[in-house]
Amino acid sequence: MRKQVDLFCVLSLFGAILKWLSVPLSVPFIYSIFGRENPLVFLIPIAVSLIAGLLLERLDSNPQLGLRETFLLVSLSWLGVALVGGLPYVLAGAGTVANPVNALFESMSGFTTTGATVMASISFGTHSPELMFWRQITQWLGGMGIIVLGIAILPRLSVGGSELIEAEAPGTQFDRITPRIVETARILWLLYVILTIILGILLYGSHLVGLSPQMDFYNAVAHALTTMPTGGFSPEAKSIAAFSSTVQWIIIPFMFMAGTNYALMWRAFTGSPRKLYRDTEFIFYSLILVFTTAIIFVMVSGNTFEKTQDAIRHSLFQVLTIVTTAGYASHDFNTWNSMAKTLLFMMMFIGGCAGSTGGGIKVFRWIVTIKMFFKQLFTTIYPRAVQSIRVGENIIKNKTARRVTIMILLYIVTFLIGALIIEIESYRIGLDLETLEIMSASAACIGNIGPGFGIVGPMNNYLAFSPLSKTVMVFLMWAGRLELFTLFVIFIPQYWRN
Amino acid sequence: MRKQVDLFCVLSLFGAILKWLSVPLSVPFIYSIFGRENPLVFLIPIAVSLIAGLLLERLDSNPQLGLRETFLLVSLSWLGVALVGGLPYVLAGAGTVANPVNALFESMSGFTTTGATVMASISFGTHSPELMFWRQITQWLGGMGIIVLGIAILPRLSVGGSELIEAEAPGTQFDRITPRIVETARILWLLYVILTIILGILLYGSHLVGLSPQMDFYNAVAHALTTMPTGGFSPEAKSIAAFSSTVQWIIIPFMFMAGTNYALMWRAFTGSPRKLYRDTEFIFYSLILVFTTAIIFVMVSGNTFEKTQDAIRHSLFQVLTIVTTAGYASHDFNTWNSMAKTLLFMMMFIGGCAGSTGGGIKVFRWIVTIKMFFKQLFTTIYPRAVQSIRVGENIIKNKTARRVTIMILLYIVTFLIGALIIEIESYRIGLDLETLEIMSASAACIGNIGPGFGIVGPMNNYLAFSPLSKTVMVFLMWAGRLELFTLFVIFIPQYWRN
Ligand SMILES: [K+]
Ligand SMILES: [K+]
Numbered sequence A, B: 001m002r003k004q005v006d007l008f009c010v011l012s013l014f015g016a017i018l019k020w021l022s023v024p025l026s027v028p029f030i031y032s033i034f035g036r037e038n039p040l041v042f043l044i045p046i047a048v049s050l051i052a053g054l055l056l057e058r059l060d061s062n063p064q065l066g067l068r069e070t071f072l073l074v075s076l077s078w079l080g081v082a083l084v085g086g087l088p089y090v091l092a093g094a095g096t097v098a099n100p101v102n103a104l105f106e107s108m109s110g111f112t113t114t115g116a117t118v119m120a121s122i123s124f125g126t127h128s129p130e131l132m133f134w135r136q137i138t139q140w141l142g143g144m145g146i147i148v149l150g151i152a153i154l155p156r157l158s159v160g161g162s163e164l165i166e167a168e169a170p171g172t173q174f175d176r177i178t179p180r181i182v183e184t185a186r187i188l189w190l191l192y193v194i195l196t197i198i199l200g201i202l203l204y205g206s207h208l209v210g211l212s213p214q215m216d217f218y219n220a221v222a223h224a225l226t227t228m229p230t231g232g233f234s235p236e237a238k239s240i241a242a243f244s245s246t247v248q249w250i251i252i253p254f255m256f257m258a259g260t261n262y263a264l265m266w267r268a269f270t271g272s273p274r275k276l277y278r279d280t281e282f283i284f285y286s287l288i289l290v291f292t293t294a295i296i297f298v299m300v301s302g303n304t305f306e307k308t309q310d311a312i313r314h315s316l317f318q319v320l321t322i323v324t325t326a327g328y329a330s331h332d333f334n335t336w337n338s339m340a341k342t343l344l345f346m347m348m349f350i351g352g353c354a355g356s357t358g359g360g361i362k363v364f365r366w367i368v369t370i371k372m373f374f375k376q377l378f379t380t381i382y383p384r385a386v387q388s389i390r391v392g393e394n395i396i397k398n399k400t401a402r403r404v405t406i407m408i409l410l411y412i413v414t415f416l417i418g419a420l421i422i423e424i425e426s427y428r429i430g431l432d433l434e435t436l437e438i439m440s441a442s443a444a445c446i447g448n449i450g451p452g453f454g455i456v457g458p459m460n461n462y463l464a465f466s467p468l469s470k471t472v473m474v475f476l477m478w479a480g481r482l483e484l485f486t487l488f489v490i491f492i493p494q495y496w497r498n
Helices: A009-022 A023-033 A040-057 A067-085 A089-090 A100-111 A128-155 A176-209 A217-227 A246-256 A264-269 A274-278 A278-298 A308-323 A338-347 A363-381 A398-428 A435-446 A468-480 A483-490 B005-018 B022-033 B040-057 B067-084 B087-092 B100-111 B127-159 B179-210 B219-229 B246-256 B261-269 B274-278 B281-301 B308-323 B336-346 B362-380 B400-429 B434-447 B467-481 B485-491
Strands: A390-393 A394-396 B389-391 B394-396
Touching: A009 A023, A009 A040, A009 A067, A009 B485, A023 A040, A023 A128, A040 A067, A040 A089, A040 A128, A067 A089, A067 A100, A067 A128, A067 A468, A067 B362, A089 A100, A089 A128, A100 A435, A128 A176, A128 A217, A128 A264, A128 A483, A128 B261, A176 A217, A176 A246, A176 A264, A176 A338, A217 A246, A246 A274, A246 A308, A264 A274, A274 A278, A278 A308, A278 A338, A278 A363, A278 B400, A308 A338, A308 B394, A338 A435, A338 B067, A338 B400, A363 A398, A363 B067, A363 B485, A394 B040, A398 A435, A398 A468, A398 A483, A398 B281, A398 B336, A398 B362, A435 A468, A435 B336, A435 B434, A483 B219, A483 B362, B005 B022, B005 B040, B005 B067, B022 B040, B022 B127, B040 B067, B040 B087, B040 B127, B040 B394, B067 B087, B067 B100, B067 B127, B067 B467, B067 B485, B100 B127, B100 B467, B127 B179, B127 B261, B127 B394, B127 B485, B179 B219, B179 B246, B179 B261, B179 B281, B219 B246, B246 B308, B261 B274, B274 B281, B281 B308, B281 B336, B281 B362, B308 B336, B336 B434, B362 B389, B362 B400, B400 B434, B400 B467, B400 B485, B434 B467, B467 B485
Parallel strands: none
Antiparallel strands: A390 A394, B389 B394
C-alpha cells in the first residue's frame, strides 16, 4: 500500500474523463449554430473541458490506479463533470437556473439521473430548446456513467455489498480482468443505446400515426434520452402528463426495463429469457411492482380517476416511476389522496435492481436484509449453528451481508440528517413545510428520484430552498448515486493518512 | 439441545407469574369495596389469575428453563398478563374500552408502558376512579417487568445486541449466576420504588403548598406510578397539560431518570456520580436531549409560546417525553408548527438508554451503528485491516454489532409494515389519514411511546382504527417491548422443530 493518495494519478485520469465531456457538449453547440441560443453558451464549456482535461491529463504520464485512488476518481469525476456540465445554465443567463448554486443543482440532478429541478419556468419562452436539450443529454450521459460504475468500478470497490451485482455478459464469468470488463461495458452500453433508439422511434412513431400530437421529434428524442437512465427530466413542465395515454403506455415498459439489471436483460434478449424467472431480484422487483400498483389502484380508482383504465395506467406509471427512481409524472400525484401518497413515499426507499440505472437502496439489498432477519432469528435460538445466506444460486458471505445492512442503515441515517438540515434551514428562511414535504425532498435526492410531495411535487420545483439546503441536496444526490461509501470514504481522516 | 420446546415447563412458569397478578389486582379491588366500582370487576380477574396460575403451575413440578423456552415464556407472559389484566375494562362495561379488542389494546398499552389509549372519554364521569387507578398500576407493573427483562433475561438471550446492557450492581460484575441477577433486580427494583415514592411525595407536596391545585392525592399517586416506567397514562384527559407548570418541572427530571440506565443511576446515587460522565450512552443521551430541545425551542418560541419560560418548559418536556418514550403531554404538540412536529417525529426512533424502562431502538444501538459506519468506511479502504469497535471501555464483538444493526433494520421494517397494514385497513374503513398520522401511529406503538400526531395526538386516542389495525398495534407494542427478536423467534418454523 502506498503511503499517500496519488493525487496526480487521480487528477490525470479525471482529466481524461473531463476532456471527453466536450463531445456531448458539441451536440447542443451544433444545434445552437442553427438555433436560438448563443453558441458561446456551449463553446466555452467545451473549451473548459478540453483545456482543463488535457492539462490535468499531463500531471501523470503513467497513472496507476490503486484502490484508494479509485474512490477519489469516481467521486471527483461526478462532481467535476457536474460543475463543467452546469456552465451552460450559468452562461445562458436565463431564468432561475442561471444562479451558480442552482446551475450546479440542475447539473448534478442531471448527471446523477435524479431529475429534480430548480427551473421555475420549464418553457421555451424562458429557456432555449438547445439548453433544454443539453439538460436531457446530461441524464443520458449519467446513465452511461452508472453502467460503467455498476460493472467495472463498484464490484471492485466492494461498496455496500455491490460485489453482488452480477454483471456478466452472455457466456462470460464476471472477473476483474480489464478486457472482459471493457467488453461487458460495451455490450451493456450497446443495449442502452439500442433501447434508447427503439423508445425514440416508438415515441415519434406514435406521433406520426396521430396517437400523440404533442410528441414531436424534439420531444421524442428528449424523452428517449431520459427514460433508460431513469432520469426523469422533461422539457415539458407537466412531464409525461403533457402527453397522450399512448405515450404513457409506451414509456411504462421502458421504465420497467430501465429498473432491471442490464446484464440480466441482455441475456434475456439474447436467447435466455428463462433467466428472468430464475433471478430472485427480478422476481421480487416484479412482485413489488404488481402488489403496490394494485393497492394504489384501489386507492385512486373511483375517486381521483373515474375511468378504470386511467386508474390502472396512472397507478402503474407512478409506482414504476418511484420504484425505478425515474421520477416522471403521468399525473400530479400530489392531488391523490394522502393514503396513496403515503404508500408512494414508502416506496421511495426500495430503489431499482442492482445493475440497473436506478438509484436508491436497490431490491437486492432488501432481499439480503430479509434473509439476514431470518438468519439472525435462527442463530438467536441456535447460537452455535452456522448458517449461510443464499440469494438464488449465490452464497452471501458474512462480510458482504454486513456491508449490505450497514449500507441501508447509513442510507437511512444520511436521509434523516439531510431532512433535518433541510428542515432547520427552511425554518430559518421562513419556509413552512409539512413533514412529508421535508422527508420526501431528502428521500427524492438521495434516492435519485427527483420529484417528491408538496412543494417538491412533480409539477413543482426545488427553487424555494436556501442555497445551503440546495448544497445539501447536491451532496445527497451525489452520495446516493455513488452508493454512499464511494463518496464517504474520502471524508474520513484515515483515507488521507498512512 | 432438547428435541422439542418444553411447553409444560413454559406454561408452568407462566402460571407462576400469572398467579402473582392477583396481588396488584387486589389494590383496585380493596379500593372498590369503599368506592364506586362493582368489586366483582376486580375479583373475577383475581380469581382467574389465581386459579389459572395455580393450575398451570402444576403442569410441571420441576420446570427447567432452556434457552428456547425462555423466549416463549417472556412473550407469552406479556400477552397473558395483558389479557387477564384487561378483564376489568370488559367487566366494568363502561365506555369504549369495554369492547374486548379495545380492552386488550388498553391493557397491552399499559403493561408495555406504551400509554396509547382507546378511551374516548377519559373522565370519572365515564370510568370509575378504581378502574382508572388499575390502568395506572398496569404501567407501573410493566416497568418492573422491563427491569427484570433488561437485567435477567435479555442479556442471556443475546437479542439485538442486548448483552451489551451493562446492568451490574455496585461492586459486582455482571454474570449469569442467578443469585447475583436476583440481587441486582432487587436493587434496581428498590431504586424504582424509591424514585416512584419520591415523585409521589413531591407531586402531592406541591399540591399541599398550593403550587398545583389539580394535583390531589389520587393524581399524585397515579402520575408517580406512570412516570418511572415511562408509561404516560394519565387519569386526566389533558395529560400533564392539566397541571401547573410546577408539576411539569417536577416530572421533567424524573422522566430524564426513567430514560437512563437504572444500574448506572444506582451507582451514581451510591457514591460514584462520576460514572455518569464516563458513560458514552449517558453522554449521548444527554447531548441529544439538549440539542433537540434547543432546536424545538427556537421553532416554538415567539409563535406557539409568547413567554420564553413556557417555550423552554414545553420544548424540554416534549423532547423528553418522546425520547424517553414516556408519552406524556404538557401541551398539545399537534398545534405546534409542522417543522417542530417533523423533528419530534424523527426523535420517535431514538428511544431511551439501554437498561432503562424506555422503549424504542435505544441510544446504545445508535452509538454502535455510528461506530459501525466508520469501521465499514475504514475497511472499505483497507480491506485486510481488522478493526474492532469500542463503546467506552467495552470492545464490541462483530457478532454483537451485527445483531445491533439487524435489530435496527428489523425495527424499521416492522414499523413500515405496521404502518402499511394500518394504512390499508384505514383506507378500507374510510378513515382518511395523513402520512404523519399513519407513520406516527405505527412508530408510537412499536416504540412504546403512546401518542403520535394528528388523529393519534396526545389529546386524542386510537379508537377510530379498525379492530384489525388495533390488533396490529397490540402486536407492535408487544414486539417493541420485547426488542422484537424475543417475540419474533417463536414465529419461525425452526423454533418449533428439531
Ligand atoms: K430520477
Ligand atoms: K410510553
